[in-house]
Amino acid sequence: MEQEGDVPHVLIFPFPAQGHVNSMLKLAELLSLSGLRITFLNIHRIHQKLTLHSDILSRFSRFPNFQFRTITDGLTPQNRTLGMFSDLIRRLNSVTKPLLTQMLLSGELGPNPTCIILDGLFNFIVDVDAQPKIPVFSFRTISACSFWAYSFVPMLIEDGQLPIKGEEDMDRMIDGVTGMENVLRCRDLPSFCRLKDPSDPTLQHGVTQTIQSLKAHSLIFNTFEDLEGPILSGLRRRCPNIYAIGPLHSLLKSRLSGEESPFGSESFNNLWEVDRSCLAWLDAQPSKSVIYVSFGSVVVMGDGQFREFWHGLVNSGRRFLWVVRPNSVAGEDGENGILEELEKGTKERGCMVEWAPQEEVLAHEAIGGFLTHCGWNSTLESIVAGVPMICWPQFADQQTNSRYVSEVWRIGVDMKDVCDRETVSQMVNDVMENRRNELMGSVIETAKLAKTSVEEGGSSFRDLERMINDIRLLCRQQREAIH
Numbered sequence: 001m002e003q004e005g006d007v008p009h010v011l012i013f014p015f016p017a018q019g020h021v022n023s024m025l026k027l028a029e030l031l032s033l034s035g036l037r038i039t040f041l042n043i044h045r046i047h048q049k050l051t052l053h054s055d056i057l058s059r060f061s062r063f064p065n066f067q068f069r070t071i072t073d074g075l076t077p078q079n080r081t082l083g084m085f086s087d088l089i090r091r092l093n094s095v096t097k098p099l100l101t102q103m104l105l106s107g108e109l110g111p112n113p114t115c116i117i118l119d120g121l122f123n124f125i126v127d128v129d130a131q132p133k134i135p136v137f138s139f140r141t142i143s144a145c146s147f148w149a150y151s152f153v154p155m156l157i158e159d160g161q162l163p164i165k166g167e168e169d170m171d172r173m174i175d176g177v178t179g180m181e182n183v184l185r186c187r188d189l190p191s192f193c194r195l196k197d198p199s200d201p202t203l204q205h206g207v208t209q210t211i212q213s214l215k216a217h218s219l220i221f222n223t224f225e226d227l228e229g230p231i232l233s234g235l236r237r238r239c240p241n242i243y244a245i246g247p248l249h250s251l252l253k254s255r256l257s258g259e260e261s262p263f264g265s266e267s268f269n270n271l272w273e274v275d276r277s278c279l280a281w282l283d284a285q286p287s288k289s290v291i292y293v294s295f296g297s298v299v300v301m302g303d304g305q306f307r308e309f310w311h312g313l314v315n316s317g318r319r320f321l322w323v324v325r326p327n328s329v330a331g332e333d334g335e336n337g338i339l340e341e342l343e344k345g346t347k348e349r350g351c352m353v354e355w356a357p358q359e360e361v362l363a364h365e366a367i368g369g370f371l372t373h374c375g376w377n378s379t380l381e382s383i384v385a386g387v388p389m390i391c392w393p394q395f396a397d398q399q400t401n402s403r404y405v406s407e408v409w410r411i412g413v414d415m416k417d418v419c420d421r422e423t424v425s426q427m428v429n430d431v432m433e434n435r436r437n438e439l440m441g442s443v444i445e446t447a448k449l450a451k452t453s454v455e456e457g458g459s460s461f462r463d464l465e466r467m468i469n470d471i472r473l474l475c476r477q478q479r480e481a482i483h
C-alpha cells in the first residue's frame with residue numbers, strides 16, 4: 001500500500017492571468033485525478049475572482065490531497081493599472097519571490113514539494129540556489145512554435161536582423177530560425193521583437209525566461225505531436241526533457257468523461273462572470289451561421305478599431321456573437337458610448353456578452369468561424385472544436401501563432417496589423433463561404449489529430465503518464481537520498 005510519504009507533492013504556480021491560470025488548473029485537475037498531492041498557489045486577487053466566478057472550491061474539494069494557497073503580487077488597487085507588465089514583473093521579483101522562498105523554507109505548504117510546476121513566464125520567481133533544491137518543471141503556456149522563435153531572438157539581435165528598424169519592411173523574411181525559413185516574416189516574430197531598444201526590460205525578460213525554461217529540469221507544453229512535432233524535436237535537442245500534453249482542456253475532458261463525478265466533464269476557470277444567455281441565443285441560429293468574436297482576457301482595442309470591427313461584421317451580412325469585456329475598449333468614447341449606438345444595429349443579427357462560456361460556444365452547432373486574437377488557449381479550443389479562425393494577433397506569441405494557423409496548418413486566415421471594415425467583412429465571408437471548403441479540409445483533419453492525441457495511447461495521453469511516472473520516481477529517489 002502507498003504510504004503518506006510515497007505520494008509526490010507537486011507545487012503548481014501560474015502567472016496571474018486568465019489563460020495561464022486556466023491551463024495550469026486543468027493540469028492540476030489531471031494530476032489530482034492520478035492521485036498526486038497538489039498545492040496550487042495563486043496570486044490573491046486572481047484567487048478571489050476565481051472563487052467568485054467559477055466552482056473551483058467545490059470541484060477541487062473532491063481531492064483530499066489538494067490545497068489552494070495564495071500569495072501577493074505586491075500590487076495594490078492603486079498601482080494596478082493595465083499595460084504595466086514590466087512593473088508587475090518587478091514586483092513579483094521584489095515582493096513575491098522572497099515570500100515564496102520563505103514559504104518553501106518554513107514547511108507551511110506541507111511535505112517538501114517533490115517538484116514545482118512553474119509558469120515559464122516567471123521562472124525567476126523560484127530561487128534556484130535556496131535550500132532545499134526543488135526540481136523545476138517549466139510550463140510554457142504558449143505554442144511550441146512561438147517559444148522556438150523566442151529562443152532565436154538573441155541570435156537575431158547579434159545578427160543585426162533585430163531590432164526592427166524605423167522604416168522596416170515588415171514582410172521581410174527572417175533568416176536563421178531553423179525550420180521556419182520560408183514561414184517567418186518580420187511581422188510574425190513575437191511582439192516584443194517590435195521594441196526598438198534591445199535592452200528594453202520587456203524584451204530582455206522574454207529572452208531570459210526563454211533561456212531559463214530551456215535549462216529547467218523539464219519543459220511542459222500545452223500542445224501535441226501531430227501539430228508541432230518538428231518544432232518539439234528541435235527543442236528536444238536543446239533541453240533535457242519535454243512533455244507535450246495538450247490540448248489540456250481536451251485531455252481533461254476525455255479523462256473526466258470516464259469519471260463518476262458530480263461535476264460532469266466540463267471544468268471552467270473563469271475570472272469574469274459568465275453570461276450563459278448567449279447559448280440560448282445560439283440555439284435559435286441556423287447551423288454554422290454564426291461568427292464568434294473574442295479577443296481573450298487581456299487585449300484592449302481603441303474605440304476606432306472597435307467601430308471598424310463592428311461595421312465589418314454588420315457589412316459582412318453574417319450573424320455574430322461578440323464578447324466585449326468590461327473596459328476592453330479604450331479611447332474617448334470607450335465601449336459605453338459606442339455600445340449604445342451599436343446595440344441597436346446589432347439586435348438584428350448579433351449578440352453581445354461581457355464573458356462567454358467559450359469552450360461551449362465553440363462546440364455549438366451554430367458556430368461557423370472564430371474571429372480571435374490567437375491566444376494559445378483560444379487557438380487550441382478552436383482547433384479541437386473544428387472551427388476555422390480569422391486571426392487578429394496583438395501581443396506575445398499571438399503573432400507567431402496566427403502565422404502558423406494561416407500558412408502552416410492552413411486552418412484560418414491572418415488579419416495581422418490590419419483593422420478596417422472592408423478587410424473584416426471580406427475575411428468573415430472568406431471563412432464562412434468563399435474559402436470554406438478549402439479551410440474545412442485541414443480544420444477537420446487537425447481536430448481529429450488533436451482528439452486522437454488525448455485518447456488512450458495517444459501522444460499527449462502517453463506524455464502525461466510519463467510525466468506522472470517521472471514525478472513518482474523523483475519522489476522515491478528523494479526519499480532514498482534522505483534515508
Ligand code: UDP
Binds near residue numbers: 018019020
Ligand atoms: N475565455 C472565456 N470566455 C470569453 C473569452 C475567453 O472563457 O468570453 C477563455 C478562453 O476559453 C481561453 C481564455 O479565456 O481559455 C483566454 O486565453 P487565451 O490564451 O486564448 O488568451 P489570453 O486571454 O491569455 O490573451
